Amino acid sequence: MRFQKRVKHIEKKHRPGKRIVKRVQRDGLVVEVAKTDTRGLIPYKTIAMMLLLFVGMKGLLFAQIGAEEYESRVSSLEQGQSVQVAAAFLLDADPATRMIGEFVGQFIR
Template sequence: MNKDRFAERLNAIQQKSDPNKRVVKRVTKDGLVVDVVKRRRKKLVPVKSLATMALIFVMLKGFVFAQLGEDEYVSRIDTLKKGESPHVLAAFLLDADGATRVTARGLSVVLPRN
């Protein structure tokens, strides 16, 4: 008897602490306030993770740009553009944009150039 009540209370606590569940108070037609459970949907795209990966990618491009210098970097990208479709896609992604140039300028102060 006590064990069953304890199990029920434990179950209720676990259900209340579920982070994917939100309880909302609603008023029914007869004026009764009722708890309605709404489950949170998981996000399909982890926005923070994608933003972090994009930032790391731009930092990597800036590092390589600062190490090689603009002329060498652009010549390597041009070589990639003349290749097959995977190389063209890589050239498109690795092409020097504004963020890459700004990152490279900031890194060139710190890094010795070859």
């Protein structure tokens, strides 16, 4: 009876989708606890990091070539085909891009 109970507990602990975490209790005893893997389908941190990097790159480009040249290049993209119009929409100088560009521009020039 006790053996079967222990076997069921071990099988339950090692099911797919579970991970084992070792915890130290107050009395110093190390206990293994099974946790379900609750990762979401959408990697929010990765998407946020990619957006921050994209805006940062736009700001660096804005600082490198200057506001007038940047705007002229984006406006020339708006005259192109649908992919170029979409790129112009993404590359348009938003307030965050301008702020990063002005800040970095102080150090570049």
